Amino acid sequence: MTQTERIAEFANSVSFNAIPSATIDRLKLHLLDAIASFVWAQFQELPANVKKALTALSPDGIMPADHLAQLYTTYIRYPDFMDNFLAKESTCHPSDNIGILLAAGHLEEIQGKDFLTAMAIAYDVECRLTELFPVMIEGYDHTVLLSFSATAGAGRLLGLSREELTNALGIAGCSFNPVVTSRASYTSQWKGLVSSMVNAGCMNILSIAKQGITGPEKLFEIPEKGLNAIYKQHLDVDWSKEDFSIISRCSLKTFNAEVHAQSVLELISELAAAHRFAAGEIEQVDITTFLTAYHIIGNGEYGDRTVVYSKEQADHSLPYLAAVTILDKQVYPQQLIADRITSPDVQELLKKVKVHTGFPLHKPVKVAGMLDPYTSAYPDKVKCKVEIVLKDGKKISGEKETYKGFYSTPLTYEDVQQKFIKLNESYVDRESANRIFTLVSNLENASVKELLDAINFR
Template sequence: MTTPTFQDLGFDLANFSVDARYESIPADAVDAAKKSLLDLIGVTLAASGVEPVARTVIDVVRENGGRPESSVLGFADRVPAAWAAFANGAMAHCLDFDDLTPWGAHATSSILPAAFAIAERQGGVSGREMITAIAVGQDIFARMRRNIDWRKDWNISTVLGVFAATAAAGRLLGLSRTQMANALSVASMQSAGTMDVVYGIGGDLRCIYAGFSAKAAVVAALLAEKGVVGTQTAFEGEYGFFKTYFGGRYDRENLLKGLGSDYTGNTTLYKPWPAVGPSHSHIYATIQLVTANNLRPEDIEEIRVHVGDYHEIMCSPLDSRRAPATLVDAKFSLPFLVAVAAVRRDVTIADFTGNALQSPEVLAVSKKVIPIADPAFDWKMELPLGQVEIIARDGRRLSQIGTKVPGSPEAPMSWENIVRKFANCAALAATPPSAGQIEKVQQMVRQLESLDDVTELLRCLA
């Protein structure tokens, strides 16, 4: 009798990535892939025009130059595929406006820049193939996100994003099962990023981190195509991914359950506001309170925000969070975000551009925001809720927990919402497309499965 040979989970993911067929993907996962594509192109275009660090990234990409294989959104540049993935990935998360899972973390800002870079390099990639690649990547990301023991130490968006993006890029590159397994192993060499880039104050890395995982995915896929061989135990070996990053705490059975039939990308959420996901419940509760009670900034004596463990990080150090020094920090500063919501009754890209951080009205209200530790709002798995209590100058005490938040599973964004968001974002690009171009791209994405060459989308924006 021979002892069965253990197969590393990486081979299961590789086989799934290669064997997936458009016809087998449920309609809601197809719809999610198309929504993600339109949404991400939009937020990337907006970042090209309004986020200063995007220009720095483009300068570095231009300096490295090379074969004109793939497009940089918002600009006229065509650069090698890996550098295009880096540029577009960096811009994709710049505004913290990209999609996310119901459990937090961002998949598509790694997946789509890598996929588009390879699609342009290859040429002739159909809309159906692009949908399949995105759906595969989103499914892998969601499965891993839900079935690991994350302690909020690693930056899951990049640590997992590189594998999801590699699967999508490798599929469009036409890798075999063996090559795909090798690509995922190569990707493990580039699976990186700690939560310091998210929690820290004053840096740009939180803004551009998806560029690193997108670029790494293209490099991994191209190396595997050329014959680079990975290890056989990249994920589950004694020194592999799961033990090294998560102490071996993962649910293998659930991770693989329904693989190839249940596409979990259908859970993807889309943001109505350009701010970190765990702030949205507080933002919505604040908007509801000031709108329903017609509160002006001068009517507010104090705003108490009940915060869980993750929210507390967004409030510390409190003085810096109340008056963030950078556009990047502002999107992660709960007191500032709540103040914007109280003053504007909305949160838009304009609140994080130009001199918006110096708004006297917003800063005055931000000083009135007081965090109250409340373990009821700790982040367990799903994105945490938040409670806002406003003390009015006339003595009223108004309280609201932000439930059924726009963009949440209970109140998902419709196609109409996504289309409107795309148009608003695209208009802010470094080189804004015309109204006709915007309309045409919207229509093309809605009918993506009928495109013979998905790069028509990018040519339409050029």
């Protein structure tokens, strides 16, 4: 069997009862976390503009399912406050899958058990592919892999046969190969919207495949022209052996910032609380981190992160995030608005933040990864060291290797409820919030329609 056939068979063979109860609880946690962003985004300008653009394509006012998949994914993705799965050479946002699964609820009557089953399938497929087929090392965006997981999960909900789903996976794999350029500095708004376009296309493809349109069965395996050859890798997974344990390695965010910054920001918060220094006393902030963090948010391969004037650049700039955490004691959406980003205090302080790895050489990557203790521990740990040098010569330092929300020290359901409330207290009353909390915690006994009714406010 080919890899697309195996993924299709896996997606169609899983039953709700076969998914461990601990995994179901973890999925509910991540679903509520995604819904917190989904609700908040409905009241923000950029997602509202996306909705306006998509509505303009639907003169009768009824948005088709592919556009809903795009809109719902925009809602979840835009805040950049969602979950992550970290692999040695790549990362992904498994909650990117949720938008298309919710959109499927406009096409079919879907029960909560079926939704959670599809969510487990999608999470497992994307995380496993991220671990074993890390396209980012070849310059492609991790949303390449979303095309397979979103298609598998939504295909299950929409009742595609194994043959139809195999075709859909082949078509999706040929059609969506975004490049990592959107994440490089200076980072644009498209960084947070790529996954929404992938999901729109996948919903469209599922409808086409259901009508018998075929795609390449040997998508990965075709010599020279298959994905194995194109990405210079080899995918050989026995999907029948997946037990969903990989989902327990997904992490959530405490700070509204890129995932690799989380342990640094938590450490800075702890140091600031313990030593109570003022920002004006700081001479320099030295941050030691692992290679992936350095490259993406610390002035490495993804470019200069010291020029910061927009949300998208700010939440991917470790110098900015460190500075604003020192000043504001938190990173939430209010730290990512233009007025805060351009304030003289944070602009001056971010220039004092220096980021480096634990080993001075960064190439060859495999050698650097072995010699640098911070990099060698990743992704099982997210080690960092922060040293704050004050103008009077005093040095304040500490180290961390995890953070609250990392998979080894996860947030609780109550923690995510508080995150929801903090994000949305200006927009949603407590009665509406409690309704959402109850629905998600008991989703196996509810329907997707009930959930959609509860979370759509605009």
